[in-house]
Amino acid sequence: MSRRQFRKLNGILLLDKALGVSSNKALQDARFLFQAEKAGHTGSLDPLASGMLPVCFGEATKVSAFLLDAGKRYVAVATLGCISTTGDAEGDKINPRPVPALTDTAIEAVLACFRGAIMQVPPMYSALKKDGQPLYKLARQGVEVEREARAVTIHSLTLLERTQDSLMLAVACSKGTYIRTLVEDIGEALGCGAYVSMLRREMVEPFDGLPMHTLESLRALAEQGREALDAVLLPLDTALPHLPALTVPETVLLRLRQGQKVRADVEGAELLRLYSESGEFIGLGYASHGVLSAKRLLAY
Known part of the structure; x- marks a missing residue:
């Protein structure tokens, strides 16, 4: 497909990413299907994971940062009895340990420890960078570097189903949460280790309840x-x-597009959605004590 066939397209696609496909591959497949000149996704999913991957076409990339910061909801299966070098089913399984006879009460007591604000050490197999190098590339070379613990919030953590050696968990969490790390930490707290054997992202705020498309x-x-x-x-x-x-x-919009600041009947300081008089969304503005300036305007 030649570049000349691509078109200017603006909108957000709630893509249901398939298993075994990288987020970038899914993004490019969607872009070619829609013949969109410009596209970006808002927070990658590992090939092991499936589910909601918001794809922003055209001017929607200007609001994608808000989706990167959004809360998310997952369903994960934790396989008990060992850990994985990658934290998920793709890695080598190491350090096998017997799974104790767990009760719902014992599991709930452990899960309760991980609800709310917690500190989490990012995994080596992540896209975080050390001296400009992604951690996952260092991990593949057998190099491990020290990572600082980061604060994340687990809004809810619920046991859905369980077998003798697995737990199915529903997790609602803040941005920056690594489900692999959460499952590893739960496994350690249970005394037997664990890794993620299935992961599906069910929701990215604010798209709760909206349909996804394969x-x-x-x-x-x-x-x-x-x-x-x-x-x-x-x-x-x-x-x-x-x-x-x-x-x-x-008249005010024209001045904003020219980089000027204008008076606005807005108290305090806040980021705003801006609309034209015809109701068209035109971008973002920042108001501070009655003065409005353009933050990010759209070019339709």
């Missing part, structure tokens, strides 16, 4: 025509429901 279902829509395919895209401002809205007159 590449297969999108390809089927594409056969019906571009209009049917584009209909699944969400408007850009659906990523920003937590920000207050402000309607801007056309």
